[in-house]
Amino acid sequence: MPPFDKANSSAFDYNYAVAERFSALCKPLNYLGITHFGYMKFFQDGTYLALSHDIPWIKAYFENNLVDQASSIYGGQKFSLFADALKPQSPYLWFLWPTQNDLGGCLSALYDYNIWHGINLTRKENDYLEVTYFATKKENPNVVNTYINNLEYLKKFIYYFKQNAPDLIDTSDLAKLAVQRSEVSSYDEYIKMEMANELARDQYKKFIDATATHKYYLGDAYSHEAISKREIECLIYLSRGKTAKEIGKIINISPRTVEFYLNNLKSKLKCTYTSQVVDIFYRSDLSEFANLLLD
Secondary structure: OOOOOHHHHHHHHHHHHHHHHHHHHHHHHHHHOOOEEEEEEEEOOOEEEEEEOOHHHHHHHHHOOHHHHOEEEEOOEEEEOOOOOOOOOOOOEEEEOOOOOOOOHHHHHHHHOOOEEEEEEEEEOOOEEEEEEEEEOOOOOOHHHHHHHOHHHHHHHHHHHHHHOHHHHOOOOHHHOEEOOOOOOHHHHHHHHHHHOHHHHHHHHHHHHHOOOOEEOOOHHHOOOOEEHHHHHHHHHHHOOOOHHHHHHHHOOOHHHHHHHHHHHHHHOOOOOHHHHHHHHHOOHHHHHHHHHOO
């Protein structure tokens, strides 16, 4: 086994020092059948923060510089653990790990430590790439259904973790950071993938254009009342806590016009309050792809 780089040794010491507190923060994940959580920040200069409560795993990660082996060939296609860059609905881009154990690199190493059935959520901030991962043991493959059907729970946990551990993930102390050996940092690799996916994004735009509609319906109970695109835009932003003034500024109409659309919705859906309209929206299929209606 190769010796630690000095920076990686320091980064491991930090993990060891905070492992007990990190583990305590991860306890809520047990309710979801998730046994492993990791938090990472990647910077353009090749330094990175990697935190895990699994000390044997994180030790192997630093010693073998597995950060530079985070891509694998699977089924003839190259997968990256840093992004599935075609998820326009959320700031988080997610990636499900392949389950073969013969892929080599970082994935095989994870499986060697019985860390399986994982998902990565990646978010690009101004000057770093944030990557979190959730995983479990080999004997619990059904956890993948939890990821797919309850992705919001994972996002909620990330928020909870960051709110309760700002000092753990603060990187002003450079001793917390490890260093990649690769000439291309994971941050730069992500930017390259974003550029490479421009063509695919164009295909997504064509899909959106081809499935465009000018009237919407909020479920079978309201199938007799067509809702215009402007009305649905106002409703989506209202459901996110925006005021009429804020909505008007976003979609470039007056607050009074926003109120006009919202009153129309109340009338169409026979509601007394806009909160009732929002509740109907949340129970409709439209809420599942609301971001795609705001282009």
